[in-house]
Amino acid sequence: MHKRLTRKVLILVSSISILTSCGSKKDIVYFQDSSNFETIIDKDNFVPKFKVDDEVAIYVSTLNPEASIPFNLFRRVGESGGGEASQVNYLIDEKGEIDFPVIGKIKIVGLSPEEVRVLLQKKLSDYLKDPIINIRLRNFTVTILGEVNNPGTFPVFGEQVTILEALGLAGDISIQGKRDNVLVIRDFNGTKVYNRIDLRSKNAMSSPVFYLTQNDVVYVEPNSSRIGQSTIDPRVGLYVSVIGAIATITTIILTNN
Template sequence: MYQKIKPAIILLAIACAVVSCTSSKKVVYFQDSQDFETIVTENRFEPKFKVDDVISIYVATLNPEASAPFNLTIGVAANGQSESLDYIVDKNGDIEFPVIGKVNVLGLSPEELKIDLKERLSSYLKDPIINVRLRNFTVTVLGEVRSPGTYPIIGEQVTILEALGLAGDLTIKGRRENVMVIRDFDGVKVYNRLDLTSKNVMNSPAYYLTQNDVVYVEPNKSAAVSSSLDNRTTIALSILSLIVTTTLFLTRN
């Protein structure tokens, strides 16, 4: 009996071995990093304002009455505080700022806009404190992730790894070596592809995401089950299991 079922068992073992060998190569991140290796990267990322961005700007001084004309409000809320209005960047990259008029913000970072406004307001206010925030920083993650969707970002920066973390990470079916980031620059779509299996992904211009970026994770070709086990392999294993079961049944009779 053992001699009759031995070939089937061997084939089953080979199939399992192939699956276990290939799966880790397709799902492990940063495969080219070495043990105890230290990677030092200088973070120079700053978000830049684009057309249709929503910006919150608040100007404060020691004299609230002096700075009041430079803050857009829509009246007084129930708590007695004034509700501020946000600025929307128009198609020319401008915002309409109280008193001083149009200010072009296209391509500026929040810090650069602070400096620009402080210089413009220096003839009106003494030592103004200016707070600038990007209000519409969201990223959309689609494809082979556990929770696709659009996610608001708190703060001024987010990496692609953090965005994927918000979406629950890639499923086993996601292509880790070919993740696409779709970015809009002044109406022009820019496509970047990142290889998450390499540590060099951290040097990519798309490693830090910008507002309204879309991250798309393509499905792999093998529609994996457990670790890149495709449907044909599943069928093959089922057939082998049936052969073993049938062989055992026949040999007992």
């Protein structure tokens, strides 16, 4: 009698474990189809491009510092305006242009930092000899939402970031997040483009959204287990936990007897 009851309790405990499990290995492991010591040639052709509403820092320098002063914008910080000088960034307007000192309006939307550098060097050649131009995007952020451990908006220090690095900033995908259908929402000057990427496959590295651009939004969907939990009354979860504890204690008692 005790053995039969013990068997029923064990079946109940196993059923609870199955119902509360999150997923199998194939659902949560990254790059499952990669082989040991496999070599993949990096075909990174990603080149960052400027978009409308980007903040761009541009600094011009020459061997003659005084000659380059008119081409750099600074403002004094502090209540009286007598504090340290802070460089003024350029905001790309809705026409894709910035208003550059002396030269005037320049359209840089859709251009890479290197292309803008070449463009400015040509335009400044009438005023400066061998100008050196440093260009930096100042508002490079990515937003990570959904089933990640630390969702939020994160600054990127550099010209490029992969989706893996971005997910790392967000504490990685949680155990209840879908890795095979991660959504990347990208804005091209007011036009939204939606792309999905399967991080379980090595082919993800050749996806057009493997490298993120400024203001991209990454959304990780919940898996079926997570969705099921959200549709159940929270009290049910407590009941299941209590039942599991009682079942475990009962099994131990019956086994010892």
